[in-house]
Amino acid sequence: MSTSLDRMADFDLSPEQRLVRQTVREFAEREILPHVEQYEREERYPLDLIQKLVPLGLMGPMIPEEYGGSFTDVLTYGIICEELARIDWVVASVVSVSNSLCAGSIVRFGSDAQKERWLPGIAKGEVICSACLTEPGGGTDLANMQTTATVVDGGYRISGSKVFISHAAYAGLFFVVASVDRAKKHKGVTAFLVDPRATEGITIADFPLRTLKRDNLAEVHFQDAFVPDDAILGEPGKGFPILGSALDTGRFSVACRQVGQAQRTIDLALPYAIDRRAFDRPIGEFQLIQQKITDMITRCQQARLVVYQLGRMKDAGVERCSMESSMAKLLASKAAVQNALDGMQIFGGYSVTAEYEIGRLLMEAKAMEFGEGTTELHTKIIAEIALGIRKG
Numbered sequence: 001m002s003t004s005l006d007r008m009a010d011f012d013l014s015p016e017q018r019l020v021r022q023t024v025r026e027f028a029e030r031e032i033l034p035h036v037e038q039y040e041r042e043e044r045y046p047l048d049l050i051q052k053l054v055p056l057g058l059m060g061p062m063i064p065e066e067y068g069g070s071f072t073d074v075l076t077y078g079i080i081c082e083e084l085a086r087i088d089w090v091v092a093s094v095v096s097v098s099n100s101l102c103a104g105s106i107v108r109f110g111s112d113a114q115k116e117r118w119l120p121g122i123a124k125g126e127v128i129c130s131a132c133l134t135e136p137g138g139g140t141d142l143a144n145m146q147t148t149a150t151v152v153d154g155g156y157r158i159s160g161s162k163v164f165i166s167h168a169a170y171a172g173l174f175f176v177v178a179s180v181d182r183a184k185k186h187k188g189v190t191a192f193l194v195d196p197r198a199t200e201g202i203t204i205a206d207f208p209l210r211t212l213k214r215d216n217l218a219e220v221h222f223q224d225a226f227v228p229d230d231a232i233l234g235e236p237g238k239g240f241p242i243l244g245s246a247l248d249t250g251r252f253s254v255a256c257r258q259v260g261q262a263q264r265t266i267d268l269a270l271p272y273a274i275d276r277r278a279f280d281r282p283i284g285e286f287q288l289i290q291q292k293i294t295d296m297i298t299r300c301q302q303a304r305l306v307v308y309q310l311g312r313m314k315d316a317g318v319e320r321c322s323m324e325s326s327m328a329k330l331l332a333s334k335a336a337v338q339n340a341l342d343g344m345q346i347f348g349g350y351s352v353t354a355e356y357e358i359g360r361l362l363m364e365a366k367a368m369e370f371g372e373g374t375t376e377l378h379t380k381i382i383a384e385i386a387l388g389i390r391k392g
């Protein structure tokens, strides 16, 4: 990154936040980047890289110190996600799913016993988390979930299937949503903390993707899987607000990751535009290339400002900021996807060769556009809140 780009990204951060960015960036470039392309070829899940995050406190940035985490503020957490995703979307996903959706929900809604049971293991990198939300019938209309939790003696039996579940085969904790009464729609939704290794009736199956195989997405089937009463996070039928709060923070961290992805395309395109020559001059001297570079930088910074403001709102104690979360996710999705496209254009035909990283980034950026709410969903949420059709 050049000095002006650094200044823009860091302008109103505290000295501690700048130091975190610098430390995570240097760590990711040194410890993660050299392995990414090889792991991509081998379709290998980065378990060993995840362990390297632990000594720096990067597995628990949303977990309070008393539970072994390194929480300082939400914006710092976002900067960590941004910098990790700038180098590797999978490692960033492990941190973000474990902290936003799972640990964050336990911190906000868990009992003392649940906090003691789960948070230290997550912070130590011993417990990787998965969020089991999306179902084969659709991920956008979550209130219409088919997975049920039936009351039995001492607990519940969960039945149903979830798809697209990141990290499931490696997870030691599932954050699961199921309905205790489907007729009540969102008022039946209940959140559970499930230990997949100690629960009978859970099957984790491969969910084959055309590309993006390193993320190890899975189908998770629950067949009358018994979970005790104390696996409930919050109360029966009160899971929808917990899910909403989890997704609010989840969308923040995903948007931070997308800003990191957008930044990476700039960092790759600038030296290429200086080095690559056509018509006896660097392609960066052509106005059509300059237009793309300007658009890439402006888009990324626009998204970053909205995303950071969301982090600051959360640090100021605003519990739900659905409109701002949707705006952040929407702008950051557009920045990451369009920057990847513009970046590829700057690399020309070489963008699709194995020699360069830029072509890989497009599919990764597009996948992130779907995770934690599609562009259409966020467009709908913003308008509905503005129109008063939905609570913000």
Ligand SMILES: Cc1cc2nc3c(=O)[nH]c(=O)nc-3n(C[C@H](O)[C@H](O)[C@H](O)COP(=O)(O)OP(=O)(O)OC[C@H]3O[C@@H](n4cnc5c(N)ncnc54)[C@H](O)[C@@H]3O)c2cc1C
Residues within 6 Å of the ligand: 097, 130, 131, 132, 133, 134, 135, 137, 138, 139, 140, 141, 163, 164, 165, 166, 167, 212, 215, 217, 367, 368, 370, 371, 372, 373, 374, 375, 376, 377, 380
């Ligand atoms: C790489 C990756 C990782 C993921 N990881 C996880 C995970 O760990 N856990 C998990 O639970 N899920 C995960 N997901 C699933 C993701 O959250 C869903 O793909 C997403 O919520 C969309 O659901 P769907 O794919 O079923 O699309 P659908 O809900 O079937 O939607 C299909 C299309 O219709 C549009 N649409 C739907 N409703 C409307 C509407 N009202 N108005 C306008 N358009 C609409 C959508 O925007 C989309 O374009 C992951 C997905 C990907 C790609």
